[in-house]
Amino acid sequence: MNRPLSSAERSAARRQDWLKGEAEKARESRGEAGQMEFWLRLARSRMAKDVKAGRGDVxxxxxxxxxxxxxxxxxxxxxxxxxxxxxxxxxxxxxTKHPPRN
Structure with a gap:
């Protein structure tokens, strides 16, 4: 029997769905280049957050x-x-093993 998902698990699942949806929208509108640009923007945003958090090795x-x-x-x-x-x-x-989070 499966237990209900916690709020953190539901939030993570929604985030996964959002990322997949946005990547797919980018692909549909601009092709593979659009999808690549989406992931580059996301990576740049994450790197900026890491630097602000004191992890400049990014x-x-x-x-x-x-x-x-x-x-x-x-x-x-x-x-x-x-x-x-x-x-x-x-x-x-x-x-596949470690999909993006947050």
Missing amino acids: YPGFALVCRLFITALDQRVEGDGRIWNDLLRYAEQVV
Whole structure:
């Protein structure tokens, strides 16, 4: 038998639904680029909140993720798609297991 969701769990579920809905709206209106822009705006907002909370290491972390992404793109252009494929596979595993919160 399932127990009723707590208010925190309901709030998290509503947030998940909102994120999915907004990402889908962005995709419908502007395609994949619109969805990408939505996630970039969300990431920028979250980074600003982290910096205000005293977690300034978010900037070098994001820079490193961007460098990884560019390296994967460059390697793919050169004919070696292993890093790109590994990056996408890992990213899919992480976001499936840990969907965005708050």
